[in-house]
Amino acid sequence: MTAPRIPLSRLERGTPFARRHIGPGREALDKMLAQVGYGSLDELTAAAVPDAIKSTAAVALPEARGEAEVLDELRALAGRNQVLTSMIGLGYHGTFTPPVILRNVMENPAWYTAYTPYQPEISQGRLEALLNFQTVVADLTGLPTAGASLLDEATAAAEAMALSRRVGKVKDGVFLIDADCLPQTIAVIETRAEPAGTEIVVADLSGGIPDEIAERGVFGVLLQYPGASGRITDPRAVVERAHELGAVVTVAADLLALTLLTSPGDLGADIAVGSTQRFGVPMGFGGPHAGYMAVRESYARNLPGRLVGVSVDADGAPAYRLALQTREQHIRREKATSNICTAQVLLAVMAGMYAVYHGPDGLADIARRTHRYAALLAEGLRAGGVEVVHGAFFDTVTARVPGRAAEVVAAAREAGINLRLTDAGHVGIACDETTGREELAAVWAAFGVPAGAASVDELDAAVPDALPEELLRTDEYLGHPVFHEHRSETAMLRYLRRLADKDYALDRGMIPLGSCTMKLNATTEMEPVTWPGFGALHPFAPAGQAEGYLTLIRELEEQLAAVTGYDKVSLQPNAGSQGELAGLLAVRAYHRARGEEKRTVCLIPSSAHGTNAASAVMAGMRVVVVKTAENGEVDTEDLRAKIEKHGDELAVLMVTYPSTHGVFEEHIGEICAAVHDAGGQVYVDGANLNALVGLAEPGRFGGDVSHLNLHKTFCIPHGGGGPGVGPVAVRSHLAPYLPNHPLQPAAGPETGVGPVSAAPWGSAGILPISWAYVRLMGAEGLRQATQVAVLSANYVAKRLEPHFPVLYTGPGGLVAHECIIDLRPLTKATGVSVDDVAKRLIDYGFHAPTMSFPVAGTLMIEPTESEDLAELDRFCDAMIRIRAEIEQVASGEWTAEDNPLRNAPHTAAVLAGEWEHPYSRETAVFPPGVGAAEKYWPPVRRVNSAYGDRNLVCSCPPLEEYDS
Missing domain, CATH: 3.90.1150.10 (Aspartate Aminotransferase, domain 1)
Known part of the structure; x- marks a missing residue:
């Protein structure tokens, strides 16, 4: 029998990448559709997505290409970059990444596919690595408390300015910057200062603080050590004079220099900031790199960003966790002084390991x-x-x-x-x-x-x-054994493996986090990042040497504009929070250019992500909260009342779409029209864009501006809590107000608002990931990915609905790309909390969904399109079995204080120890569906958060503390 002839044109296209990116195959899709009650993906999304916002034409993108072809294209682009030896400096330096770190951290999915360590029991490896990083920064700067990294040096300095005003004695006055600071740092601070009404003075401080400036009042001083020109001067006299004036002193310091020079802490500084790029992290045309901040002890509880601390678990054993809930924008919202909700964890891990490797x-x-x-x-x-x-x-x-x-x-x-x-x-x-x-x-x-x-x-x-x-430095640093024990590559390799084995990342299984989108980060997309043609370029190299990068950047900007329906995109913001700020600054500049300076009110639904309110305040706006209706949508009556009340003061409405509650709101068009009629702009938060790509375009259904999360929708990995990229997309009338950069005219318009990141194109080094994803998928692949994401969420919702109430649904009882299940009735009836369920999922081999956001006592589940049916079913089965365990508590078979949920997670040490629980050891660690061969063993029991906050330890503790 002769095999059927297949046309060469079809064979040349190869296996479409979308089949590998999208988890469920054809048979699985049919089963899932049947469960949800629809005959096809088109039929499902036609029912789920409101007609008023649907795209009428396919997204204009190049045809999808195969993996080998895309890698060839990227090699060609990298080859068009001319990588010269860089002796430019200005905070970016050539460095040698130890291959053991390059291969086993940067290129290792166990590290780069992990999520932020909000579940500390399954994040002990990366938390230890971050504690190493904090110890390096604290020891070298001579200040006791260092954070788990910030976005880059310039934004860290801007955060220091805000911190200085918040904690300092002088509430007015100027922020004084030495003229020998890095030019990009000065520019970013100026961008941040203007909408806050902060006056910046740049002066030569080599001879001290001029009297005429001192007389005006100074709340903060920034010094560079060594200076941008290379000059080293003794800053002690300036520091002493600043303190006499009541100012807070920040020193931007080069960590490598601090191995030889007196630390900022010993010089009297209150805050130290900088970059850890030269600790083994490639320049990458500007990023991503881990910025740092360290502060005196009295400022520890005001430190922006994330802070890793040492606590204890349920047995009293040492355990690491994120301390103090330092993401202040979620606590203080519009009263926050920082919108930072992320870090540069993967790069911080590399920098910390560079110090571990070298000692x-x-x-x-x-x-x-x-x-x-x-x-x-x-x-x-x-x-x-x-x-x-x-x-x-x-x-x-x-x-x-x-x-x-x-x-x-x-x-x-x-x-x-x-x-x-x-x-x-x-x-x-x-x-x-x-x-x-x-x-x-x-x-x-x-x-x-x-x-x-x-x-x-x-x-x-x-x-x-x-x-x-x-x-010259005389004190010792990095005395902890971790910086002395790993001199051989064998020891270093095993240390990295030991830490990775403690963690749960996408290489182990599903991470069903609502609002966070943990999808496949394909190896083809990741591979080019470490090629020298992309990794070794200085961000301020002449534009003619970066033709490949600039082509890739331009094409990605155009692709993102096509996908979103906007006219122009800036890739400079290196986090979603910075994209929010850039977008709101553009709105502010637009109103001011039209002579409408009084438009300062930003309407934000009460369910919004905390960064929305913080970003609005940082952009010089006044936040007015709009109620959320019982169905999770924006309360349109309250919105109209707020629009009417604030009228000519209305600047912008910030709205997440689909909603923060995981629902396609039917009234989004009316909402946008009402704001526009009042003269305001509409900011569509792009956090949930992965439910829209190929189906609807925010720039066409009413949005004027959005930020996008490339680390969510466009496959840049989360890296344990960073890196991220948060481009800002705008309609044409806002394009003149996008970010620009003083050292690279091509990075933005002359009329722009200034830079929001240190580098002209932010974290350019990871942009090949998203470029490759779009190129591999094409318009049809992207659309199908969205459709399967929506199907997967609805499949999970339908399977769990008989066991847990699904809190919010849209038309036809459908959700968007995520669903919220309500545990509050069960908690009230049995005492089993959302934390208990989250920790019990660890015993079943899962990372928990998002806990208590946006509604306390709930779980928000987002399966993404990348998980296959077997993994979706494994998760649903685990949740259903946990529901049965809750019933055993309700029936009195297990008490509320002693049951497998309250005691979860269970470690191997617990299994081997004394056993006095009313349930078996097998129930504890091998519940149904969990086999011994594939079992994930958490390294610690449930971590005591309160203990860690009361007893703050944020650097590697002495070994005797572990013994005690």
């Missing part, structure tokens, strides 16, 4: 070598007749060449090296871990130093260091 002696050796090359470079220039501006420096040399700076920079570029063109008469040269003799020779030649005028070996024998004697 204090290794880090100091890298710093000494870096400094030594800079000292020799400077002396060689002097020998050739070139003036070196500063006598004391760490890694950066500023040379004065009147009228020749551009010529020198061009000559160096011809030799394969990028230098910094400071101005017409000055050139900056930064050494780093990768600098060698060849670079020195090439730089000397670019300056016209005659060959033979400088010899590295001769200079090395004669030239002293250029570090000021009075600022």
Whole structure:
């Protein structure tokens, strides 16, 4: 029998990637549709999505391509980037990522597919890694409390400004910045300060704080150590004078330099900020990188972002957790001074592990070598007749060449090296871990130093260091054993594996988090991120050297605009919170440009994500809360009343669509029209965009602006709590007010609001992931992914509905891409809490759904399109069995105080110990559906949150504390 002929054109297309991205196959889809009661995906989404918002045409995207083809395209783009040796500096440096960390952290799905450690019992590995990071920062800065990372150095400095005003004695006055701070840091602070009404003064503080500034009042001071020019000055006199004025002092410090220089804490600083990029994290054209902040002990409870602390579990054993609920925007909302709800966990883990790998002696050796090359470079220039501006420096040399700076920079570029063109008469040269003799020779030649005028070996024998004697570090740091025990690669490899084994990530199973979208991060999408053509480029390299990146960025912007129905996209915001801020700043600038400065009211539904309110206040707006109706939708009557009340003051409505409750609201068109009629703008929060792609476009059904979460809808992995990218998309009338950047004109419009991130295109290094996802899926694949996400959520809802009430539904009893099940009646009847169910799911081998958001006492479940039917059923079966266990509590078979839910999770140590519970050991650790071979064993029992907050420990504790 002859096999049927298949056309070559069909074979050339290969297996569509969408089949691999979308979990359920054809038979599974049919079964799921039957459960939900629809005959096809089109029929289901036609019923679920309101007619008023449906797209009328397919999204205009290139045809989907196969994995091999997309990788070839990305290689071609990477090849168009010209990767020269970067000696630009300005906070971005060449570094060598130890291969054991590159392969086993950055490229390892056990690390990059994990979620934020809100369930600490199954996050002990990454929490320990973050505690290492915090310890590195705290030890090197000399300040006792460090956070688990911020977005980048510039935004960390802006957070320090806000913190200074909040905790300081001076509530008015100016924020004073030394002129030798990084230019991108100054620009981001100015962006953040203007809508808050904060006055910024930039001045040369090398001679102290000028009297005329002191007389105006100063609430905060920012110093760079070493300065952007490379200069090192003793800041103690400035710090002392600032404190006399009642100001809070922040020092932006280079962590590598701090292995040799006196710490900011010992210099009297109250806050230290900076970047950990040069601790083994590639430059990536600007990010992602882990910023840091460390504070004096009295400020610990005001620290923005996340903070890892040490607590105890139910047996009193040490256990890590996120401390203090420091995401203040969820607690204080419109009273928050920060909208940070994320971190850069994956990059913080890498930086912390870089310190574990090298230890204090290794880090100091890298710093000494870096400094030594800079000292020799400077002396060689002097020998050739070139003036070196500063006598004391760490890694950066500023040379004065009147009228020749551009010529020198061009000559160096011809030799394969990028230098910094400071101005017409000055050139900056930064050494780093990768600098060698060849670079020195090439730089000397670019300056016209005659060959033979400088010899590295001769200079090395004669030239002293250029570090000021009075600022040399004398105290020890990184004394904890973790920074001394892993010198061999074998030990390091096993340490990384041991931590990864403690954690639960997508490589183990489903993470059904509502509002968070934990979908497949395909290897094809991830692979290009670590290619040198994408990873080794400095963000301030000349645009002509970044043709591949700029092409990819432009194409991704166009693709995201097509998907959302907007006209223009900026990829600069490096988190969803920063995208919110950028979008609201654009709205504010638009109103002001029209002479409507009085439009400052931002309407926000009471169910909104906490960052909405915090971002609005940071954008200079006044938050007015709109009620949420009983069905979870916006209360349209209250909305109209608020619109009427605030009238000419209305700036914008922020609304999440589908709603925070997981429902397609039918009245969204009317809501948008009402706001527009009153002269306001509509901000559609893109948190749930993965329920719309290919089906509806917010830019066409009423939105003026949205932020998108590439780490959710477009497959950038969560990385244990970061990195993320939060692009802002706008209609054409808001496009002139998108972010821009002082060091890269192509990054945004001249009329823009300023930068919201340190780098021109934010976390550009991970944009190939989303570019590849869109290219692999094409318009039809993206649409099908959305449809299957909606089907999966409805399938789970239908299976669980007989056992748990589904709290909110839309037309036809359908949900969108997630559903909320209500545990409150069961809690009231039995005492079994939402926490008990979440922890019991660990025994069944699952990460819990989102707990108590947006409604306390509930679970929000989002299965995503990537989970296959077997995994969906495994989860539903577990939930149904847990419901039966709750019934055993209700019947009195188990007491409310002693049952497998209240005692969950159960560890191997519990199984092996004394047993006095009314249920069996097998029930505890091998409930139905959990086999011994695939069992996930949590490393700790339930963590005591209150203990950890009362006894705050946020760096690696001494071993004797573990013993005690």
